[in-house]
Amino acid sequence: MIVTVGPWWTVAPALGAAVGYAALAAGAARLGRRATTGIMLATLVLHGLALAVAFGTTPVRFGFAPTLSITAWLVLAIYAVETRLYPQLGTRWTLAGLGVPAVLLALLFPGTAYPTLASPWLPLHWALGFASYGLLGTAVAHGWLMQRTETAIRRGTIQPSPLPLLALERLTFRFVTGAxxxxxLTLAAGWTFTRLLQPTAGWITHKTVFTALSWAVLAVLLWGRWRWGWRGRTAVRMLYVAGALLLLAYVGSHFVLEVILRRGA
Structure with missing residues (x-):
């Protein structure tokens, strides 16, 4: 995969989004709530525009970096909405720092070109995958905050989130359930499309194996939560494992293909 940068109209929104995320990560603590909200909204719009421009080009390009960029946008957009619904979460926009490398990587590594789509339903499979990454990424971020809050309670120090621990825990598991x-649905769609389009092709690949493992960890976590009331460190660690496995499923495998082996999917 050769590093490439597109024309200025594709670069400008992404660079603007990267600057906005960096400003929020570095200076959100010194900004007022209204200023932080305004900057975050403008940054999300710029990032969304950059994604729309990237995926609106012909041929469609897809790879590990665009997936990371979309995941970051979804996680931060969900968090922005959530802070409006739950003001107790505060404006802890250190998380926005993750958007900077995600946006810049998508500029440098736009992914593999797909001159023709094997099926008009393929974008649906991609959309389900994006949504899975976004919700699980949000759950991991909440799990991290939940772990920090629990540690602060044990030590008797200031909590990183004024939201009660039990409420934060309920939010986290809602995102886990959604993911x-x-x-x-992503696994079902992938299996269906493969059977329809390539009946003789093997469905079991490194991507499906890691995705299925992530699904299994989430299934065990939800079962343990329902049956035995799992929470705290056990739940958060399992959530981290599920997130890492899903990251390896597509982003990790395509990073190896595109950057290390320098070839497409």
């Missing part, structure tokens, strides 16, 4: 449902 599990979407991941189930």
């Amino acid at each position: 599990f449902v979407l991941l189930t």
